[in-house]
Amino acid sequence: MLEKQTLDIEKTVVVGIITQNQPEEKLNEYLDELEFLTHTAGGNVVKRFSQKMDKPNPSTFVGTGKMEEIREYIIENKVGTVIFDDELSPSQQKNISKILNCKVLDRTNLILDIFAQRAETSYARTQVELAQCQYLLPRLSGMWTHLERQKGGIGMRGPGETEIETDRRIVRDRISLLKEKIKVIDKQMSIQRGNRGAMVRVALVGYTNVGKSTLMNAIGKSDVFVENKLFATLDTTVRKVVIKNLPFLLSDTVGFIRKLPTQLVESFKSTLDEVREADLLLHVVDISHPDFEDHIESVNNILRDIKSDNKPTIMVFNKIDAYKHLTIEHDDLITEKTKRHYTLDEWKSTWMNNVGDKNALFISATNKQNFEQFRETVYEAVRKIHTARFPYNNFLYPDYKDAEDKE
The missing domain is CATH 1.10.287 (Helix Hairpins)
Structure with missing residues (x-):
């Protein structure tokens, strides 16, 4: 089932619905992400279809007229795959397949397929x-x-x-x-985690494709696979890192995503255990993404689901080198300035006020921009946890603020 194959680019269309809880702007964001997921899986989206509905059609997800429109398009353009943005019920998938006579996937199926390709x-x-x-x-x-x-x-x-x-x-x-x-492997991994001793554990968490693996490589001098695609890495990587004279364990975890399939949350339990057992979370955010606030909320929801939302957390806003805010054109019309027009300094001010100036960082992992501040902040947070855990051993870790890194 999971053998890797060289996939040809498949012509694909994507389908979503506009509802009271999912307005058109939000649907477009989801379809943008679905298109990126499709590209990651080896497909090329040639058309988007959407329909305004109170709720999905229980039989065919969209209405009969829209389904006929989709059918005519895929026949005329020889499209081989149709992907729906929400999870389809078994009966919906069966009915739609009969009508369209082509491969029918939903978001869950697509994410599972990407995970199958990426599993090493x-x-x-x-x-x-x-x-x-x-x-x-x-x-x-x-x-x-x-x-x-x-x-x-x-x-x-x-x-x-x-x-x-x-x-x-x-x-x-x-x-x-x-x-x-999995139960046997989980037991082995639990023993391995126990064998790491009482060292402070730091976990990188965040939305998929925000630069966690790049940051892991920059901090830990490791060689974690990095690619500008969703779910580039699935396996948890743990590295011993030393900042100044203080060692700690840093783990890179699988990226989260909106509408994460429940099957994956359950099957990746051990991977998520790295987050559950961490002493400190580095919540990495791609500030160059226009929807990064939604990404933060999605990650926080998953952290709540796995009961890890109360851990000490440092917000790390990555990719400041790629950040581009939208400018407002000066014309006869007065355009209201929204969050999409914020400058980086305005975002810094906003987030500094919300979470405190000691818990928000703005960096570029690729260019190592603001990296000294990042390392100093992480050092102080790890040292605080270490001091509380080993109060009798503090003389071993004095505060060498001017010392060079001993790595």
């Missing part, structure tokens, strides 16, 4: 396969559409039912096997 280690592959099986199980009936021409009659209902039930049993058995395998 045996553990990551096991986690992703478990999530895929859990996603697949309720959708198996839709895989046997070739049996629907058997409309009934004596002896004609059995084979389809038997085949579906056999398949379900195989998938259930596979899920049980994968869960047991």
